Amino acid sequence: MRVPSLRIWVTLAAGVSVVLAGTNMILFEKDRSLQADVNARAQFLQQTAQLEILHREIVSAIANLSTRNKDDALGAVLSRHGITFQATSPPGLGMSPTAPPAADPKRHR
Numbered sequence: 001m002r003v004p005s006l007r008i009w010v011t012l013a014a015g016v017s018v019v020l021a022g023t024n025m026i027l028f029e030k031d032r033s034l035q036a037d038v039n040a041r042a043q044f045l046q047q048t049a050q051l052e053i054l055h056r057e058i059v060s061a062i063a064n065l066s067t068r069n070k071d072d073a074l075g076a077v078l079s080r081h082g083i084t085f086q087a088t089s090p091p092g093l094g095m096s097p098t099a100p101p102a103a104d105p106k107r108h109r
Helices: 002-068 072-079
Strands: 084-086 102-104
Touching: 002 072, 002 084, 072 084
Parallel strands: none
Antiparallel strands: 084 102
């Protein structure tokens, strides 16, 4: 009578092992897909940071051009996008190529 009882316990242990192995495989695959998603988002954030630097340089160049050429229409385009700027040199002295106007790229999102 002891052998059939042992056989039942061994069978139950084998069944639980199979269920746990299956659960482990499912969780492993889900973890891999979540890691891929996190890696894609991290890459997006890194690229966004690099583009932010380029964005600031472009805005600064446009603000400099607007101030240097006294182009109010170009200044209005920047203002429509929530970007304000002012010349850093006193009026009448002209713009220095080493001192571009301070651009404030505050955007309303």
